[in-house]
Amino acid sequence: xxxxxxxxxxxxxxxGATTVVEDFNLDVAPGEFVSFLGPSGCGKxxxxxxxxxxxxxxxxxxxxxGKDITRLKPNQRNIGxxxxxxxxxxNLTVGQNIAFGLKVAGMPKAxxxxxxxxxxxxxxxxxxxxRYPYQLSGGQQQRIALARAIAPKPKLLLLDxxxxxxxxxxRVSLREEIRSIQKKLGITTIFVTHDQEEALxxxxxxxxMYGGKAEQVGTPFEIYNRPATKFVANFVGTxxxxxxxxxxxxxxxxxVNSQExxxxxxxxxxxxxxxxxxxxxxxxxxxxxxxxHDTSLSGEIAEVHFLGSVIRVRVGIGGNSVSxxxxxxxxxxxxxxxxxADISFSSGDMLVLH
Amino acid sequence: MKAGKxxxxxxxxxxxxxxxxxxxxxxxxxxxxxxxxxxxxxYKVVLGDSQFQATFIFSVVVAIFTILLGVLxxxxxxxxxxxxxxxxxxxxxFITLLPLVIPAIVIVFGYIRMYGSNSPLPFLxxxxxxxALLVIGYAALALPYMYRAVDTGLRTIDVxxxxxxxxxxxxxxxxxxxxxxxxxxxxxxxSGAFLTFAIVIGEFTMASLLNRPAFGxxxxxxxxxxxxxxxxxxxIAFAITWGCMSLIQILSRFAPKSANRPN
Numbered sequence: 001x002x003x004x005x006x007x008x009x010x011x012x013x014x015x016g017a018t019t020v021v022e023d024f025n026l027d028v029a030p031g032e033f034v035s036f037l038g039p040s041g042c043g044k045x046x047x048x049x050x051x052x053x054x055x056x057x058x059x060x061x062x063x064x065x066g067k068d069i070t071r072l073k074p075n076q077r078n079i080g081x082x083x084x085x086x087x088x089x090x091n092l093t094v095g096q097n098i099a100f101g102l103k104v105a106g107m108p109k110a111x112x113x114x115x116x117x118x119x120x121x122x123x124x125x126x127x128x129x130x131r132y133p134y135q136l137s138g139g140q141q142q143r144i145a146l147a148r149a150i151a152p153k154p155k156l157l158l159l160d161x162x163x164x165x166x167x168x169x170x171r172v173s174l175r176e177e178i179r180s181i182q183k184k185l186g187i188t189t190i191f192v193t194h195d196q197e198e199a200l201x202x203x204x205x206x207x208x209m210y211g212g213k214a215e216q217v218g219t220p221f222e223i224y225n226r227p228a229t230k231f232v233a234n235f236v237g238t239x240x241x242x243x244x245x246x247x248x249x250x251x252x253x254x255x256v257n258s259q260e261x262x263x264x265x266x267x268x269x270x271x272x273x274x275x276x277x278x279x280x281x282x283x284x285x286x287x288x289x290x291x292x293h294d295t296s297l298s299g300e301i302a303e304v305h306f307l308g309s310v311i312r313v314r315v316g317i318g319g320n321s322v323s324x325x326x327x328x329x330x331x332x333x334x335x336x337x338x339x340x341a342d343i344s345f346s347s348g349d350m351l352v353l354h
Numbered sequence: 355m356k357a358g359k360x361x362x363x364x365x366x367x368x369x370x371x372x373x374x375x376x377x378x379x380x381x382x383x384x385x386x387x388x389x390x391x392x393x394x395x396x397y398k399v400v401l402g403d404s405q406f407q408a409t410f411i412f413s414v415v416v417a418i419f420t421i422l423l424g425v426l427x428x429x430x431x432x433x434x435x436x437x438x439x440x441x442x443x444x445x446x447x448f449i450t451l452l453p454l455v456i457p458a459i460v461i462v463f464g465y466i467r468m469y470g471s472n473s474p475l476p477f478l479x480x481x482x483x484x485x486a487l488l489v490i491g492y493a494a495l496a497l498p499y500m501y502r503a504v505d506t507g508l509r510t511i512d513v514x515x516x517x518x519x520x521x522x523x524x525x526x527x528x529x530x531x532x533x534x535x536x537x538x539x540x541x542x543x544x545s546g547a548f549l550t551f552a553i554v555i556g557e558f559t560m561a562s563l564l565n566r567p568a569f570g571x572x573x574x575x576x577x578x579x580x581x582x583x584x585x586x587x588x589x590i591a592f593a594i595t596w597g598c599m600s601l602i603q604i605l606s607r608f609a610p611k612s613a614n615r616p617n
Binding site: 052053054073074075077078079080081083085087088089090091100101104105145148149152 | 511512515516518519520521522523524525526529533534537538
């Protein structure tokens with residue numbers, strides 16, 4: 001990575017005896033869009049609030065543009081932030097809300113008015129300057145909040161679950177709009193979310209957080225396809241987890257319910273007799289043998305759910321069970337519960353969880 | 355008419371009668387100064403009395419200073435309690451309720467002992483000092499009303515997020531309080547202010563024992579020595595109070611509407 005623009009170094013945060021963030025490290029490149037993804041209480045918002053200056057780290061430091069900002073007050077940091085609850089000032093019009101930061105910075109009125117008009121054009125709400133926040137929809141309010149955050153040209157943009165309060169359709173369109181504005185302005189951005197689809201669809205990189213730590217930092221492709229930990233594998237996407245026993249560590253042989261699977265080169269550090277958790281994404285599995293699939297396991301159909309275009313099938317393999325989706329084919333009826341079934345997959349798609 | 359509705363109306367009419375009959379009787383009595391006919395003579399006498407004007411203006415000025423002092427103390431306190439010290443809220447609420455529990459006469463005797471002309475802080479040694487003490491005393495008396503009004507106003511807005519949004523946009527505490535918090539609780543502050551005004555205008559104990567030329571003691575003096583004028587004065591005082599209440603209602607229409615609770 002080039003010289004990082006934002007560097008979070010060994011940051012820890014405790015509230016009394018409870019540690020909510022532990023040794024958090026992250027470097028963010030200039031113009032990069034990084035998402036903090038994790039369940040409630042994982043510490044993602046606390047890290048964001050420490051970057052904003054609303055919480056002071058118990059240890060570690062935060063550097064932006066080469067300058068240590070760890071002890072600076074929020075109003076001295078030149079950072080833009082969008083809140084989950086919009087946080088528009090109810091007593092001010094849209095135009096006055098956007099101009100708030102500019103006025104505080106002492107920008108002349110004519111320049112501030114020009115900048116407000118520019119921002120309203122950018123978010124495609126040019127006629128809204130004289131409206132009050134209560135006259136706008138949730139999506140419009142959040143776009144105004146984005147314009148207000150960007151207006152003073154901050155060094156860094158922080159988005160704290162900005163889409164959580166919106167309905168599904170607006171959420172999708174607004175996240176695309178946020179990403180396109182971010183790319184256009186080239187502003188370094190941190191986006192906090194608990195929605196994996198949001199994080200996967202708009203981020204350059206994702207930091208998956210759990211228990212106050214970054215479990216894995218990587219591109220959406222890496223996070224989804226090569227999860228580094230069991231938590232990441234489980235949290236991001238749907239995952240089938242099978243218990244296996246190493247029978248021959250040297251040649252990578254693992255037994256799943258007395259059936260052999262070859263995992264060459266994936267058993268680093270394991271020895272014969274060890275029990276392993278093996279993971280497979282549903283889309284990597286086929287019912288019956290497919291070209292390119294080098295491994296198969298035999299089982300019995302345990303559940304069949306007809307969902308229209310897709311049929312969701314659960315196959316029991318001894319004590320394990322595997323879910324997979326197949327497309328509906330009008331010429332072939334779905335399998336029946338109790339039928340014998342072979343599933344196949346490429347051993348390369350099987351993940352060993354540590 | 356259903357039985358429930360009948361009793362509801364019956365109770366309402368009884369309550370209204372209990373409230374309005376003495377009021378109507380007072381109005382009627384205040385108009386009987388001239389023998390045989392109704393007239394506004396009693397009102398003319400009262401309003402034309404230089405004592406009335408002087409004491410009323412004195413009380414209005416004291417009320418304005420009391421409101422300013424109350425706002426200066428209560429708004430930052432209630433804001434800070436909501437923002438940073440919510441665990442102290444019950445303690446502060448208890449303190450603000452004390453003036454309702456401790457009679458004004460106890461407070462004023464305390465003041466006389468503490469701030470008498472022989473004390474280290476001789477507020478009562480000069481007129482200005484005594485007036486200042488009166489304002490401080492009234493601010494304490496109005497504390498339950500002012501604190502509750504402001505706190506209720508703060509409850510309708512997301513104090514923490516709005517503060518943080520203003521902070522991250524570069525605002526300091528002064529800007530946050532004057533441009534974000536105060537405008538959003540202005541109607542609540544005005545409600546508190548009018549309640550304070552109503553209390554100060556009619557207050558007797560403190561003004562009398564501190565020997566201040568206020569409206570309350572003037573009213574009492576008039577009641578003791580005249581017949582029709584006190585009735586007229588009561589109606590005037592009543593109109594002032596109701597005027598204040600109406601102003602609160604009118605101003606509340608101009609309150610900034612919360613984005614999350616449009617109405």
